[in-house]
Amino acid sequence: MTLYTTLTDHDLVAFLKDGDKTAFTEIYNRYKGLLYIHAYNRLRNQQEADDVVHELFASLWTKREELFLKTHLSGYLYQAVRNRIIDVISHKKVESAYIVSLQHFIDHSEAVTDHLVRENELTALIEKEISALPPKMKEVFELSRKANLSHREIASKLELSEMTVKKHVNNALKILRSKFGLISFLIYLGHH
Structure with a gap:
């Protein structure tokens, strides 16, 4: 033994x-x-x-x-x-920034309809930018953020490595953040 x-x-x-x-x-x-x-x-x-x-x-x-x-x-x-x-730690920072942003919006918001109009406009702009992503990056990003699949599940479904999936998601996030700023994009992700 x-x-x-x-x-x-x-x-x-x-x-x-x-x-x-x-x-x-x-x-x-x-x-x-x-x-x-x-x-x-x-x-x-x-x-x-x-x-x-x-x-x-x-x-x-x-x-x-x-x-x-x-x-x-x-x-x-x-x-x-x-x-x-x-x-x-990074999740806490993102969560904290989102809460601060949301609280600031609540404290300084105009009418609810104005908020909804702006949110719909932002969503449409972000959806347009997502559509403009390279096809494979777009597919991976949508499976990650809209279908809520893990990197492993996406890799298996698309026959890619997990590292490739991670790179596609990170690159998509970088592109979208650069176009909309972090807070706007986090608010969008919070709804999807």
């Missing part, structure tokens, strides 16, 4: 790739505390730090067969947590 606590990270990863739950548990027990502390120090929120670590390990298990480490396991896990922390 293998004593998992004595195995190297490299050996644990090999067992993990084969679906060994005990190896996964050992990796979890070995790194969860350090990763949580790192996440908490950056986020200053216990629930968010717990969520980041939980999502990382859930992803590690579901993607175990395709796991390819360019570095040590500890470096991979640290980088993965760091990326998730950045996602949480």
